[in-house]
Amino acid sequence: MKKAVFSLVLAGFVAAGAQGFTAGSAQARPLTPAEKRYSPYDGVLPFCDDASVLGKINSRFESREREYWSSGLSIVGYDAIRETGYRTTGVDYIPRRYCKARVYMNDKKVREVTYWVGESLGVIGIGWGLEWCISGLDRNYAYGLDCKAARP
Secondary structure (H helix, E strand, O other): OHHHHHHHHHHHHHHHHHHHHHHHHOOOOOOOOHHHOOOOOOOOOOOOOOHHHHHHHHHHHHHHHHHOOOOOOOEEEEEEEEEEEEOOOOOOOOOEEEEEEEEEEOOOOEEEEEEEEEEOOOHHHOOEEEEEEEOOOOOOOOOOHHHHHHOO
16 A cells, blocks of 8 residues: 555656656747857857967967976977867857867877867957867866866
8 A cells, every 4th residue: 555655656746847847948048149149259269270379379388387397398299180169068158169189299299189269268358268288298187087178
């Protein structure tokens, strides 16, 4: 008898939960593309192989290695540069271009760099911003194991 009552009560909770789920999903917020906001974005970002993007990665990497880690590591060159995503988080978010490349280092090792370029994320919101992570050199795991958090 107790088992039958428990089954009926459980079935009631499942039915109520399913009904609440469908009602809640119908009231999702409307998507407003970033280009149609009050303060709109234009979605124009430099490409993954743009010299200014790669130059910024070089200078920031060398500065960090010299000043913080006291190493002589530097980037010698790039290869296999490719885009891994563009606005993959959705049209209503800040436009970002996600990229990946092979990096040749002065220690004769080849590593992978993952980076993204975001619109209006520069100093005080002017220009584009850049975040990057080189696999094996994220010593404090700011981007997680093997730069996982830097990927789309």
